Amino acid sequence: MNLSKEQLLSMYRQMWTIRIFEDEMAVAYMEGKSPAFDIGSGPVPGEMHLAAGQEPVAVGTCMHLHKEDTVVGTHRPHHFAIAKGVNINKLAAEIFGKETGLGKGKGGHMHLFDVEHKFSCSGIVGASFPPACGAALAAKKMGKDWVAVAFAGEGAANQGAFHEALNLAALWKLPMIFIIEDNSWAISVAKQLSTAIPDNSQRAAGYGIPGVRIDENDVLAVYEVVGEAVRRARRGEGPSLIEVKTDRLYGHFQGDPELYRPKDEVPTLKANDPIARLGAQLHEQGIATQSELDDARAAAKADVDAAFLFARQSPYPAPERALEDVFV
Amino acid sequence: MANERELTMSKAIAEAIDQEMARDHRVFVLGEDVGIYGGIFGATQGLYQKYGAERVMDTPISETAFIGAATGAAAEGMRPIVELMFVDFFGVCMDQIYNHLAKNTYMSGGAARFPVVLTTAIGGGYNDAAQHSQCLYGLFAHVPGLKVVVPSTAYDAKGLMISAIRDDNPVMYFFHKGLMGLGWMKYHQRSVTPVPEEAYTIPLGKADIKRTGKDVTIVSLAMMVHRALDAADALAQEGIEAEVIDLRTLVPLDRETVINSVKKTHRLVVVDEDYHSFGMSGEIAALVAEDALDYLDAPIRRLAVPDVPIPYSRPLEQFVLPSAERIAATARALME
Ligand SMILES: Cc1ncc(C[n+]2csc(CCOP(=O)(O)OP(=O)(O)O)c2C)c(N)n1
Numbered sequence A: 001m002n003l004s005k006e007q008l009l010s011m012y013r014q015m016w017t018i019r020i021f022e023d024e025m026a027v028a029y030m031e032g033k034s035p036a037f038d039i040g041s042g043p044v045p046g047e048m049h050l051a052a053g054q055e056p057v058a059v060g061t062c063m064h065l066h067k068e069d070t071v072v073g074t075h076r077p078h079h080f081a082i083a084k085g086v087n088i089n090k091l092a093a094e095i096f097g098k099e100t101g102l103g104k105g106k107g108g109h110m111h112l113f114d115v116e117h118k119f120s121c122s123g124i125v126g127a128s129f130p131p132a133c134g135a136a137l138a139a140k141k142m143g144k145d146w147v148a149v150a151f152a153g154e155g156a157a158n159q160g161a162f163h164e165a166l167n168l169a170a171l172w173k174l175p176m177i178f179i180i181e182d183n184s185w186a187i188s189v190a191k192q193l194s195t196a197i198p199d200n201s202q203r204a205a206g207y208g209i210p211g212v213r214i215d216e217n218d219v220l221a222v223y224e225v226v227g228e229a230v231r232r233a234r235r236g237e238g239p240s241l242i243e244v245k246t247d248r249l250y251g252h253f254q255g256d257p258e259l260y261r262p263k264d265e266v267p268t269l270k271a272n273d274p275i276a277r278l279g280a281q282l283h284e285q286g287i288a289t290q291s292e293l294d295d296a297r298a299a300a301k302a303d304v305d306a307a308f309l310f311a312r313q314s315p316y317p318a319p320e321r322a323l324e325d326v327f328v
Numbered sequence B: 001m002a003n004e005r006e007l008t009m010s011k012a013i014a015e016a017i018d019q020e021m022a023r024d025h026r027v028f029v030l031g032e033d034v035g036i037y038g039g040i041f042g043a044t045q046g047l048y049q050k051y052g053a054e055r056v057m058d059t060p061i062s063e064t065a066f067i068g069a070a071t072g073a074a075a076e077g078m079r080p081i082v083e084l085m086f087v088d089f090f091g092v093c094m095d096q097i098y099n100h101l102a103k104n105t106y107m108s109g110g111a112a113r114f115p116v117v118l119t120t121a122i123g124g125g126y127n128d129a130a131q132h133s134q135c136l137y138g139l140f141a142h143v144p145g146l147k148v149v150v151p152s153t154a155y156d157a158k159g160l161m162i163s164a165i166r167d168d169n170p171v172m173y174f175f176h177k178g179l180m181g182l183g184w185m186k187y188h189q190r191s192v193t194p195v196p197e198e199a200y201t202i203p204l205g206k207a208d209i210k211r212t213g214k215d216v217t218i219v220s221l222a223m224m225v226h227r228a229l230d231a232a233d234a235l236a237q238e239g240i241e242a243e244v245i246d247l248r249t250l251v252p253l254d255r256e257t258v259i260n261s262v263k264k265t266h267r268l269v270v271v272d273e274d275y276h277s278f279g280m281s282g283e284i285a286a287l288v289a290e291d292a293l294d295y296l297d298a299p300i301r302r303l304a305v306p307d308v309p310i311p312y313s314r315p316l317e318q319f320v321l322p323s324a325e326r327i328a329a330t331a332r333a334l335m336e
């Protein structure tokens, strides 16, 4: 793999940024919600879907992307946003509902828009695919070598929009990559109870495009497979579909009682943590010293702490501003 | 009544479905997370354990397919109860709802029956933002062919659900998340009421006067009924007696109860958690203008979500949702 030490350390650090962001968000989310849990209380109210454990798919993919490439994410969007280069201060501020947030506090955690970094997401399952087709179509029409990536969960692969978009992208040979995060669960419904075949990448055959399944939650494996798809897209050879096995370490949303989930599942997943594995790999292979790894992690923590501080210290929007921004 | 047990709205709904499933083997439930999870808002709690996966079916996230399938199964004589997790998600499946479920009976000249109950969660106030906080019942009431039920208490919820299941027409049943009595979301205590254990029905198309008064009529439904009642309590301190009408169903609409009340109070405030324009509040204002204009002593007032998507941030969201204070202030101003 042609990754430099700097790139590998950068991936390691980014994964930590995501993990620490999610872990600190989990803590902030619980503020004001005890002893009685109330979803609408505290500094971070509303639903909260965290992506701890799912860092590899976001980081391994976005390493290939430039600012001009488009990413469309899901209801569980923080890892994609961070990996795509969205400013984490503005990201955190949006989640805290502050005026300094990406959407001035209007969007919230499932509705993030960063025009500069060409990142967006939606709380509607399956909604990422069509707009990514559009971004890819625009790139093609404008003669650019930009690509568009649509991320979605394995649950979203049963939504009509997925299949319509696959056909459209294949038909029009769009520079697009469909990436399915298979974390085994769609809320309480296990993949095998919702999906007629075990491997969504096989569905690519129905549209005549390449389909690849990555069976491990491994950032380097993602990097390698997505790299081929991105190069193919940039060459004008059309879309690819990739499904990545990944792990959801938290509940579907914070506060999910997870009664549907086998008790030993999360501990097993944690024992196979993708960030720890990358760290060990870099160390064993003599690519990075322990202190370099520690520094990367500490730098990530400093970034996240600064972002949360920025978010907390930022003002709330004035109530009347609710009436603005329906139209430009 | 005194020693009657009290239920939350979610338990009342689940009990209604349970009793109808026990009574009629054609009734079955399908939707996302309605099985082991019991419905994200608890509307199907306990049913999977009792009836199993054959009659309480978790679906893929394929709303067009499974809502359309409910319509198709109903045509064969089944009586499906199908859940659209949040009403906001109607966008992915509206064609099956409004072009098919709603219109098929009419297009068949009344020959085909579609006894489907489509349940869905509505409402905001807990910062779930633009795609998970809407009410939108006005949109479905606008389309001919769907009955529209929107309960505000556990008692009403059970009786209306049983009526909905027994109805041979498509019924959309909207439950407000903030009234379900969930352990993880603050709810209005008044939604928890005594509920008889036996099955009973409340006719669709019959509004309920939740509080009688002679000075001003406040028409509403779902969460806003409770806000209106809170406002009425405050107004009573000042000697203003508000009459609070809970429409309970938009289709059929109980025009008579509204008109009779306005003829008595001569003042009307309509409170809606749905969007302001082209919706329920305009409809109620129009029917009063049509049938009781001469009785009005003051202009009709409407409180609803100003025509903006529901914002995420707390101060923004609170600003757009009608509050008890604003309802009281609006009613008070009509008395001056
Ligand atoms: C159209 C639509 N249907 C249902 C939902 C409710 N919902 C939110 S997330 C989710 C599960 C999604 O599962 P998956 O796509 O696997 O993503 P994951 O949550 O595992 O990241 C569901 C059913 C929704 N937001 N939009």
Ligand SMILES: [Mg+2]
Pocket (backbone or CB within 6 Å): A153, A154, A155, A181, A182, A183, A184, A185, A186, A187
């Ligand atoms: Mg999933």
